[in-house]
Amino acid sequence: MEAPTFKPNDFCICLDDPWTAVRSLAVEKIQGDRVTVRRDGLPIYPVETEVIAADRLVYNPYRNAAHRAFTNTNATVEQQRQLDQAVLVRVVTANITADRQAAELTDLKQRIAALLPELSADFIDVCLRAMTVSSALRVEPAKKGKIAPKKIKLFASEDMLRSEQSSAFAYSFADDLSNQSRRFGRLVVHRGTAGGYREELLRALLRRTLAERYHVATGFIDGCDLQLDIIIYDRIDYAPLFRQGDLVVVPMDSVRAVLEVKTRLTTGTLKESLEHLDSLPFEIAAPIFKGIFAFETDIPDRKLLGHVAKFYEDSMTIWGQPFDEVTAICVLERQLVLSGYADNPTRPVLSLMRNLMGRNFQAAVFLDTMQNYLRTPAPRVLPDGLTWRSRVELGATSRDYLTGMWQVMMEDTDSDEEGGARDRALARIARTVRWLENDDPW
Numbered sequence: 001m002e003a004p005t006f007k008p009n010d011f012c013i014c015l016d017d018p019w020t021a022v023r024s025l026a027v028e029k030i031q032g033d034r035v036t037v038r039r040d041g042l043p044i045y046p047v048e049t050e051v052i053a054a055d056r057l058v059y060n061p062y063r064n065a066a067h068r069a070f071t072n073t074n075a076t077v078e079q080q081r082q083l084d085q086a087v088l089v090r091v092v093t094a095n096i097t098a099d100r101q102a103a104e105l106t107d108l109k110q111r112i113a114a115l116l117p118e119l120s121a122d123f124i125d126v127c128l129r130a131m132t133v134s135s136a137l138r139v140e141p142a143k144k145g146k147i148a149p150k151k152i153k154l155f156a157s158e159d160m161l162r163s164e165q166s167s168a169f170a171y172s173f174a175d176d177l178s179n180q181s182r183r184f185g186r187l188v189v190h191r192g193t194a195g196g197y198r199e200e201l202l203r204a205l206l207r208r209t210l211a212e213r214y215h216v217a218t219g220f221i222d223g224c225d226l227q228l229d230i231i232i233y234d235r236i237d238y239a240p241l242f243r244q245g246d247l248v249v250v251p252m253d254s255v256r257a258v259l260e261v262k263t264r265l266t267t268g269t270l271k272e273s274l275e276h277l278d279s280l281p282f283e284i285a286a287p288i289f290k291g292i293f294a295f296e297t298d299i300p301d302r303k304l305l306g307h308v309a310k311f312y313e314d315s316m317t318i319w320g321q322p323f324d325e326v327t328a329i330c331v332l333e334r335q336l337v338l339s340g341y342a343d344n345p346t347r348p349v350l351s352l353m354r355n356l357m358g359r360n361f362q363a364a365v366f367l368d369t370m371q372n373y374l375r376t377p378a379p380r381v382l383p384d385g386l387t388w389r390s391r392v393e394l395g396a397t398s399r400d401y402l403t404g405m406w407q408v409m410m411e412d413t414d415s416d417e418e419g420g421a422r423d424r425a426l427a428r429i430a431r432t433v434r435w436l437e438n439d440d441p442w
Contacts, residue, residue, distance in 0.1 A: 004052065006030055011040055013058050013129050014430075019105070019152050022131040024060050025052075027108050059296035060130045061086035061088045074401035085119055089127040090136065090160075092116065094438035095357050097156035100165040102140060107154035108236075114202055115356050128154070136160050163398035167364075177201055177295075178332055198295055198436065199229055199261045203246075206232065209367070214256065214374055219248040223281040230290075232374065252281045255379050257289035264325075264330055267307055272318070274311045277326055286442040287323035289373035291366065301335055303352045322429045327373070330366035338369065372436045382407055 006012065010027045012035075024040035028047075029244040033054050037048050044058035061082050092115050097103050097280045105128070112124050131137040140153040156164070172351070199218070199343055215235040220227055221274065222241055231250060233240070238254030258280065270292070277290040300308070312325060322341070325348050329337040355361040435442050 006057070011060040012057040012422070013060050013133065014052055014128065015127075015129075016052075016059060019132065020139050022129045024063050024130070025057070030054070039235070049255050060133065061127065062134060074368075081145045082123075085123065086130070087115075088116055089119070089124055092356060093128070093131065093137070094156060094160045095167075096430060097137075097154065098168075102153035102155055108154060126284050139318060170364040171359050171361055171366070173205060173367075174332060174360045177205065177363060178360075198263050202259070202261055202293060202392060203230060208231070211372065213436045215241075215248075217246045217248040217250075219250070220244075221258075221281060222249055222251050224279060226276050226279055228256060228258050229261040229278065231255060231259075232257040232259075232370075251394050253285060254328055255288050257291065257370050259291045262292065262294040263296065265292070265297035265329075266298060267299065269294075270299070270304070270307055270329075271311060274308065274326060276316060278324075286435065287373070288325045289370045290325075291370060292329045293363075293366065294329075297331045297334060297360065301352055304329070304335060304337060305352055316403055322425050323432055328366050328369050330362045332358040332363055334362065336362040336365055341433065345359060 006027045006143075008029060012025050012027060013022060014025060014037075019153060025037040026040045026048055028036040028038055030036075030229050034051050035054050035057055037057070038049050040060075059082070064083075089112060091110070092112050096108060098113055102257060106110060108128070109121065109124055113119070116124070128137065132139055136157050136159065138155040138157060139156065203218075210216065210232070213234055213236045214232050215230050217233070217240075218227065218229060219233065219242075219289050226438055231248065233248075233250045233254040234256060235254075238251060240248040240250045240254075242249040258277065260276055262269045262273065272294045280288075280290070291390050299303070307328065308329070325339050327333070338351045338353060339348050340351065341348060353362075353365065431442075
């Protein structure tokens with residue numbers, strides 16, 4: 001493994017430490033190919049240091065990430081890539097060890113490598129060592145003082161087990177929707193009745209899980225004549241203009257999410273749903289979540305992306321409002337497509353998400369993404385207690401396949417005294433990204 005270029009206060013692990021006593025070390029100074037390090041933790045004076053060859057040290061990816069977050073130091077592209085990969089290893093390891101049984105080291109590495117073939121064996125080894133340092137993994141004590149490498153066994157910590165149980169709980173909601181939908185489908189074949197029942201299934205799930213601030217209804221947004229399958233609006237700060245049961249007419253400012261629900265997603269119903277979402281009144285406040293939720297489809301993965309991209313290529317020549325496009329498309333137990341702004345900030349990108357563990361994650365991540373758009377006027381805190389997994393889980397359990405990209409055309413004129421439409425659009429994108437990542441209130 002090539003020795004990294006360390007800087008003072010970087011955190012590292014010594015490859016010569018036995019598995020039963022792996023340490024997290026902090027860099028004090030670098031002298032050629034020798035590095036002076038101290039034990040990571042509360043400072044003890046006088047500080048005890050030791051000198052280790054640089055090629056025997058490797059970055060602790062989890063600890064360096066925490067340090068950068070605390071000190072507000074930006075990570076390089078390579079550091080961010082390594083952190084993303086390390087998170088993947090951690091989530092996969094949590095899943096493999098979730099049965100509370102000991103995982104033999106060699107077997108564990110092989111299983112992780114099979115799920116993450118793009119990662120090197122050395123990097124996987126480093127991640128596992130780093131997890132023992134943070135007590136995310138526990139090494140089984142040696143009976144005679146030393147464990148041969150092939151005999152090392154690892155156990156998941158209680159924190160890792162709780163995280164995995166929380167994930168499994170979130171994924172179980174997809175099972176509930178799927179099972180109830182199938183049972184009903186075996187009894188009733190009338191398309192209209194089945195579609196209405198499945199809409200109600202999703203509304204009932206949302207009512208059980210959303211905060212009291214948000215009301216789940218069907219109806220209209222003031223200024224738009226199309227009836228929407230599901231509207232989620234803020235009922236604390238706003239009152240509906242009209243309400244009869246669950247049929248409402250609400251002001252645009254109160255709406256936080258709109259969902260189109262389809263029993264079977266076809267190319268025709270997909271286009272219809274995109275047209276409905278595209279026809280919503282122009283909003284000037286925080287973007288709203290615009291989702292399509294379907295129970296079945298025969299559209300192949302890549303064709304689904306292509307149909308969405310073509311819709312926007314044909315319908316949008318001037319992009320006046322970033323985040324106006326569909327936010328997420330979920331087909332239960334089948335597909336999840338998310339839109340966002342990656343690589344090029346003026347180009348929305350569609351991502352087809354894949355779960356590394358083969359779980360039916362689509363509904364959980366769809367709803368988790370929606371949760372990021374549901375917020376009170378006060379600044380948000382990190383969603384530790386949410387039913388759905390956090391955005392870290394989203395990035396950790398999925399791989400992105402970026403395709404179906406369409407170019408955004410932003411009008412910019414010299415006569416615009418506020419700096420141009422393009423500059424405002426870019427500022428809105430940056431602000432929205434910070435808002436969705438919990439870094440800024442709206």
